[in-house]
Amino acid sequence: MTRYFIGIDVGGTTSTVAIGDAEQRILLVSDQFETNSALGPAPLIEAVIEAVLGGVENLGGRPGQIEMATIATPGPATLDGVLLKTPNLKAEYWDRFNIRQALQEGFVARGIEIPVRYIGDGQAAALGEYSIRSGHLQYDEVQRELATDEKLRSxxxxxxxxxxxxxxxxxxxxxxxxxxxxxxxxxxxxxxxxxxxxxxxxxxxxxxxxxxxxxxxxxxxxxxxxxxxxxxxxxxxxxxxxxxxxxxxxxxxxxxxxxxxxxxxxxxxxxxxxxxxxxxxxxxxxxxxxxxxxxxxxxxxxxxxxxxxxxxxxxxxxxxxxxxxxxxxxxxxxxxxxxxxxxxxxxxxx
CATH class of the missing domain: 3.30.420.40 (ATPase, nucleotide binding domain)
Structure with missing residues (x-):
């Protein structure tokens, strides 16, 4: 049974979801979808979860096959995902808001008990670029035109x-x-x-x-x-x-x-x-x-x-x-x- 790993990138107005399998192959990178942060946390978390579940379903999977998720947002934020007056997110809703915890609780409310991690979007971008260039993740859409470098370390x-x-x-x-x-x-x-x-x-x-x-x-x-x-x-x-x-x-x-x-x-x-x-x-x-x-x-x-x-x-x-x-x-x-x-x-x- 396929196990699914999830990546989520949240911006000020839109978000994106990526889904991979246990062999670290990228199966899906979604189009950007609307998650208007100006409306506050609840509708954003709901839209993200719907996108994740919809993506898994389109791959022929079920929610119980999700193993882990990570959410990335603009910083600054703490290691645990507590946002700190992030310029792209309205402070009245998001300052001191733990977006990682909220997403994890949102999954639990749907009966999906999975760990959720947090990473800043700049750090995530560097890790994504490294993972593709070094071949740690397999993504044919990019790598067919890119020579991977297994010796790349930094x-x-x-x-x-x-x-x-x-x-x-x-x-x-x-x-x-x-x-x-x-x-x-x-x-x-x-x-x-x-x-x-x-x-x-x-x-x-x-x-x-x-x-x-x-x-x-x-x-x-x-x-x-x-x-x-x-x-x-x-x-x-x-x-x-x-x-x-x-x-x-x-x-x-x-x-x-x-x-x-x-x-x-x-x-x-x-x-x-x-x-x-x-x-x-x-x-x-x-x-x-x-x-x-x-x-x-x-x-x-x-x-x-x-x-x-x-x-x-x-x-x-x-x-x-x-x-x-x-x-x-x-x-x-x-x-x-x-x-x-x-x-x-x-x-x-x-």
Whole structure:
């Protein structure tokens, strides 16, 4: 009888489920489904459980065959899954809420007594990427186009999105930290020269300015774009004639960069250079086998993505000690948006 292992990735508005078997083969990665966290914990937990049970049923299984589940969410959170003012989840519902315990109790209420584990989504993304690249999990949809490396032992992954998250795998194990907070790469501080303009440094993220996230994120791009559109250099830019907020326009920068727009290219070039400096700092501490870039930049057009990678690597090497300049290359995520849910599934096997 097949035993099923479950991974769940919860975001602010949508979630994803992955299901694997006892041979560590990924059988299903669901489409994103709505779990609007703004409505509070109860409907979210209910929607997640329904998705899990529906996925198992579609595979021909029954609830009693579920062995283990892991839930991943944006951090910060404790090791046990108590959320701590997570930016993507409304504090009035979620601050100090133990989402791991609530999910486990939700399964019990359905007569399904299984252990539920917790992992931060940045840590989960790194573990998911590592598990696929090293062959610890089998997922034909990705691995048919990826040469697995059974000798891979360490990896750091950054996830560039609305903010910037990160996660580490060391000696084949995800690093969670003393209290579950490891991997907050977005809150590292950058030097002044990582920013083109003084204005770009004045975006506060958490309790600090000049952070990696203030340079490398959709939030950072929005802040920078708003200022650049006030400069004479860009006074005739098409954005001035287009409707929508600055954030709406920032979301179009990938498309504009593909079309060769000079402002979009400048913004992504600056972001890549800042990221290269951040990844150098990270590698000074970790000395990793592989460094992976995930998140929205993976969706850039191939030629724009290659330009981004080369700028990031050039910035890394320009500031690196000689012993760290032998970096082969940065890799873009093989798992894409599925990396966190794959990592949550991988954590269920540990």
């Amino acid at each position: 990896l750091f992954m950054v996830i560039v999105g609305t903010g910037l998250g990160g996660g580490e795998v060391r000696d084949g194990q995800v690093v969670r930290g003393m209290e579950g907070r490891a991997g907050h790469a977005g809150h590292l501080l950058l030097p002044e020269f990582a920013f083109r303009y003084e204005h770009d440094r004045k975006l506060q993220v958490g309790n600090a300015y000049s952070t990696v996230e203030s340079a490398v994120s959709l939030t950072g791009l929005t802040h920078q774009l708003e200022y650049r559109l006030t400069l004479d250099e860009w006074s005739n830019h098409p954005f001035h004639q287009q409707p929508g907020t600055v954030r709406d326009k920032a979301k179009r920068l990938r498309e504009m960069a593909t079309e060769g727009d000079a402002l979009a290219q400048q913004l992504f070039d600056d972001q890549a250079r800042a990221l290269g400096i951040a990844l150098l700092d990270i590698n000074y501490l970790g000395d990793y086998d592989q460094i992976v870039i995930g998140g929205g930049v993976c969706d850039l057009a191939p030629e724009v993505r290659e330009r981004y990678r080369l700028h990031a690597e050039a910035s890394y090497r320009a500031h690196a000690l000689d012993g760290f300049r032998n970096l082969d290359r940065f890799e873009f995520s093989a798992c894409g948006d599925a990396a966190p849910v794959i990592g949550a599934l991988a954590h269920s096997y540990s």
